[in-house]
Amino acid sequence: MIQVPEQAHSKSHDEIRSMLQTSDSGLSTKIAKQRIQQFGSNEIPDRNRKSTWYLLIRQFRNVMVYILLLAAGISFLTGHMVDVIVILAIIIINIAIGFVQEYKAESAMLALKGFMVPQSKVIRDGELKTIHSKDLVPGDVLSLSAGDLIPADAVIFKYQAAQAMEASLTGESLPVEKNSSPCPEETVLAERKNMVWKGTFLTTGDVLAWVTATGPATQLGMIADSLYTIPQKDSNFKIKSDQLARQMAMLAAISASILFAVGYFFQDIPVNELLLIAIAALVSAIPEGLPAVLSIVLAIGSFRMSKQNAIIREISAAESLGTVSTIVTDKTGTLTENTMTINKLWHIGNKEVSVSGKGWEEQGEITGATDDIAALDPLIEIAAHCNNAAVESRDDGSFHVAGDPTEAAFAILARKAGKKKEHSIQKDLPFDSKLKYRATIVEKSGETVKYYIGAPEIILKNSSWYTSKTGKKPLSNKETRLALQQLEHWSGKSYRVLAVGFKPFDEAESDRDDGIIFCGLAAMIDPARPEVPGAVKNCQKAGIRVIMATGDHALTALAIGKTVGIALPGKEKVLTEKELLQLNDEDFEKAVREVNIFSRLSPLMKVRIAKSLQDQGELIAMTGDGVNDAPALRQANVGVAMGIKGTDVAREAAVVVLADDNFATIVKAVEQGRIVFNNARRTSFFLITTNFAEILTLIIAIAFGHALPLTATQILWINLVTDGFCDKALATEPGTGNELNSPPLDPKEKIINREIIPTLLVNTLFMTGLSMSGFLYYLPEGLEKARTIVFIILAFTQLFNVFNMRNLKGSAFKVGIFSNKWVNYALLVSVSIQVIIIEIPYLADLFEFHRITFLEFLVWVSLSSFVLWINELYKLLFITK
Numbered sequence: 001m002i003q004v005p006e007q008a009h010s011k012s013h014d015e016i017r018s019m020l021q022t023s024d025s026g027l028s029t030k031i032a033k034q035r036i037q038q039f040g041s042n043e044i045p046d047r048n049r050k051s052t053w054y055l056l057i058r059q060f061r062n063v064m065v066y067i068l069l070l071a072a073g074i075s076f077l078t079g080h081m082v083d084v085i086v087i088l089a090i091i092i093i094n095i096a097i098g099f100v101q102e103y104k105a106e107s108a109m110l111a112l113k114g115f116m117v118p119q120s121k122v123i124r125d126g127e128l129k130t131i132h133s134k135d136l137v138p139g140d141v142l143s144l145s146a147g148d149l150i151p152a153d154a155v156i157f158k159y160q161a162a163q164a165m166e167a168s169l170t171g172e173s174l175p176v177e178k179n180s181s182p183c184p185e186e187t188v189l190a191e192r193k194n195m196v197w198k199g200t201f202l203t204t205g206d207v208l209a210w211v212t213a214t215g216p217a218t219q220l221g222m223i224a225d226s227l228y229t230i231p232q233k234d235s236n237f238k239i240k241s242d243q244l245a246r247q248m249a250m251l252a253a254i255s256a257s258i259l260f261a262v263g264y265f266f267q268d269i270p271v272n273e274l275l276l277i278a279i280a281a282l283v284s285a286i287p288e289g290l291p292a293v294l295s296i297v298l299a300i301g302s303f304r305m306s307k308q309n310a311i312i313r314e315i316s317a318a319e320s321l322g323t324v325s326t327i328v329t330d331k332t333g334t335l336t337e338n339t340m341t342i343n344k345l346w347h348i349g350n351k352e353v354s355v356s357g358k359g360w361e362e363q364g365e366i367t368g369a370t371d372d373i374a375a376l377d378p379l380i381e382i383a384a385h386c387n388n389a390a391v392e393s394r395d396d397g398s399f400h401v402a403g404d405p406t407e408a409a410f411a412i413l414a415r416k417a418g419k420k421k422e423h424s425i426q427k428d429l430p431f432d433s434k435l436k437y438r439a440t441i442v443e444k445s446g447e448t449v450k451y452y453i454g455a456p457e458i459i460l461k462n463s464s465w466y467t468s469k470t471g472k473k474p475l476s477n478k479e480t481r482l483a484l485q486q487l488e489h490w491s492g493k494s495y496r497v498l499a500v501g502f503k504p505f506d507e508a509e510s511d512r513d514d515g516i517i518f519c520g521l522a523a524m525i526d527p528a529r530p531e532v533p534g535a536v537k538n539c540q541k542a543g544i545r546v547i548m549a550t551g552d553h554a555l556t557a558l559a560i561g562k563t564v565g566i567a568l569p570g571k572e573k574v575l576t577e578k579e580l581l582q583l584n585d586e587d588f589e590k591a592v593r594e595v596n597i598f599s600r601l602s603p604l605m606k607v608r609i610a611k612s613l614q615d616q617g618e619l620i621a622m623t624g625d626g627v628n629d630a631p632a633l634r635q636a637n638v639g640v641a642m643g644i645k646g647t648d649v650a651r652e653a654a655v656v657v658l659a660d661d662n663f664a665t666i667v668k669a670v671e672q673g674r675i676v677f678n679n680a681r682r683t684s685f686f687l688i689t690t691n692f693a694e695i696l697t698l699i700i701a702i703a704f705g706h707a708l709p710l711t712a713t714q715i716l717w718i719n720l721v722t723d724g725f726c727d728k729a730l731a732t733e734p735g736t737g738n739e740l741n742s743p744p745l746d747p748k749e750k751i752i753n754r755e756i757i758p759t760l761l762v763n764t765l766f767m768t769g770l771s772m773s774g775f776l777y778y779l780p781e782g783l784e785k786a787r788t789i790v791f792i793i794l795a796f797t798q799l800f801n802v803f804n805m806r807n808l809k810g811s812a813f814k815v816g817i818f819s820n821k822w823v824n825y826a827l828l829v830s831v832s833i834q835v836i837i838i839e840i841p842y843l844a845d846l847f848e849f850h851r852i853t854f855l856e857f858l859v860w861v862s863l864s865s866f867v868l869w870i871n872e873l874y875k876l877l878f879i880t881k
Contacts, residue, residue: 010182026124056095136152142196150198165202170602339527340524353368452501494556548596576601674735685805694710697710
């Protein structure tokens with residue numbers, strides 16, 4: 001049994017060989033087969049994947065479903081089969097919606113397999129072989145070349161000009177130079193330069209490395225494991241809808257009990273008949289259509305968000321976005337474009353010039369004075385030749401970059417200037433971390449020339465000349481100081497600065513780099529997305545705090561933070577993971593509460609920050625695109641992943657995916673989330689008002705010794721048909737446009753809260769009072785006619801109540817009576833249906849209606865309209881400010 005080294009990055013090569021019982025020439029096939037028995041395949045298991053049956057059964061774990069099942073059972077026992085059929089249909093619809101959403105979400109961990117490399121090059125039995133990646137074991141020697149995806153975690157023992165792109169794992173936006181020197185034990189993941197990681201790829205150079213971890217033991221595997229262990233929390237909306245269900249169940253139980261008690265103690269009603277009445281009241285007090293309309297509210301919100309490029313993977317997240325109080329965002333690829341873009345050039349004796357265009361797009365111009373641009377011609381020529389990168393545009397508008405992104409930036413610069421590779425390339429030398437430059441030897445007009453791009457200090461140190469209009473000039477200390485001042489100026493703005501030069505090449509002096517002719521400096525940066533500053537400002541206006549949590553360098557993070565407005569005046573402090581680990585729990589919580597930028601973070605630290613914010617009462621949205629973001633996306637109340645540049649792991653761990661990778665889109669989604677909550681409230685309030693009025697009318701009628709004012713069928717018609725069109729129309733309300741001008745919704749705020757109870761009472765008392773008046777007035781003419789009038793009153797007061805619900809805090813006329821066409825259509829259809837079932841004899845008989853005159857109909861409909869005018873007066877006096 002071998003000992004897999006912990007903290008392999010800190011071990012010497014001899015220690016690694018000894019612990020892994022390996023050598024520079026790798027393992028034998030026999031030993032490799034033995035080890036795969038010990039360590040298992042190099043695969044990430046999906047051990048916690050839920051079965052289809054489990055997902056289906058889990059949909060029943062919902063308070064409203066329990067209540068509706070109880071109502072269906074009671075209806076069955078009392079012979080109300082129409083109620084049973086309708087209620088069961090509603091349950092099936094809701095379960096189907098939830099099942100489909102969760103079935104899609106459970107494919108999350110399968111995306112991790114997208115990082116598995118089918119084939120790997122290893123040294124076994126002393127020979128270079130190609131094997132299936134799942135057969136890799138600790139102790140194997142990996143052979144990696146530029147462009148290779150890395151199939152396992154490994155420690156480097158031999159390398160040549162090696163760099164790896166690790167943005168998806170660590171958040172580092174630039175390729176990381178690799179070497180074989182052990183690192184101190186406390187070195188954070190992003191700075192372990194002697195290690196390569198599963199799921200990343202080599203951009204340049206060659207590497208030989210001992211495999212130290214496979215499958216679940218890799219950093220990628222541990223991230224997967226952390227996703228499994230993060231419990232799936234109930235969404236904020238599910239919690240609220242469960243609260244509402246309990247409120248309605250309690251109301252129904254109390255109402256039925258009151259009705260039974262009144263009939264038993266104050267009226268001479270047989271117990272068996274009274275029990276049936278109480279059960280009917282119990283069922284009628286439950287708004288059967290509420291679960292369906294809440295699902296429709298969420299579906300409409302999700303659809304609207306998708307139109308704005310926010311794809312909602314779990315439907316309840318449509319409302320949860322409205323309660324977000326803090327957005328914790330990644331930097332690379334989220335706030336920035338995840339491209340290295342050269343946007344400034346400079347040469348000695350000239351002013352700096354600007355380069356327009358963004359990302360990998362070739363469209364752009366070099367702007368500045370004519371002489372300043374002309375002085376950069378040699379630099380542009382070198383940029384065209386001194387790179388080994390390819391940038392290809394795809395049909396969907398995205399780009400594929402092969403090679404080092406820094407070299408790709410120089411290739412794009414040359415394309416913007418209209419320069420192509422014109423000279424024959426004799427030899428290309430990739431970036432060397434010791435020499436700190438990359439070079440290309442070309443044949444130019446019969447002369448061999450060596451082009452350089454590298455660290456300014458190194459290029460300037462080896463330069464003896466600089467280019468000018470009249471030819472090369474000697475590079476004195478004065479010119480060198482000017483170049484170093486420009487370097488310092490740009491570096492202070494967090495630009496990455498490289499110098500460019502060339503020299504005639506002599507094979508006999510190939511090891512010498514002195515005598516370079518300096519051609520200028522190029523400043524590049526991973527630029528902030530242009531729309532992000534406005535989006536951040538909108539968040540702050542809406543009372544939403546924005547935090548940056550990145551794996552990138554502190555200075556780079558601060559520069560972007562200042563650009564986009566996250567680093568506010570007085571909030572310019574940046575804390576690294578190393579600094580956070582030195583804090584006690586109390587100071588850690590304080591730091592999370594006060595600091596807006598965190599850098600050099602590991603995946604687990606991002607999760608810890610998310611948990612700390614949640615423990616302090618924040619409801620957080622976490623954005624990201626890399627594997628390193630996935631655990632935090634899962635931990636967040638709302639995980640938001642990038643759809644284009646995001647990894648499969650990040651997308652599948654999130655509940656919201658931004659199809660355009662635009663941070664500004666999340667702000668639009670938050671606005672829609674607030675509209676969703678308001679629509680959920682107005683539709684719930686609308687339905688509950690009718691139920692309150694119905695049950696109160698029943699109680700009063702029984703208390704005064706009268707028959708039930710409505711039959712069970714009439715009550716069900718009002719609950720599911722009369723209300724059924726209008727509640728769905730209310731679900732389409734577009735909002736007032738002021739949703740982002742107020743603080744975030746309180747996560748604990750219930751759908752039905754104390755603030756709207758007075759309005760509920762006003763509506764209920766009026767509807768009940770008018771219903772009882774009509775009932776008592778027509779009762780002498782017969783029970784059927786009295787019930788017909790009560791039906792008309794309850795149906796039409798509720799139809800007029802639609803206008804009240806469109807604006808809960810102001811006049812219905814402020815939003816425009818005809819501004820929502822769906823409400824108008826719903827009212828037209830509902831009125832037509834009410835007239836049809838009352839006037840057509842067959843339907844009237846089915847519902848036990850009595851024919852009434854047109855004048856009677858007009859009078860009671862007109863009186864019903866007062867529910868609108870009374871509400872307008874109440875809002876004017878007590879709500880509108």
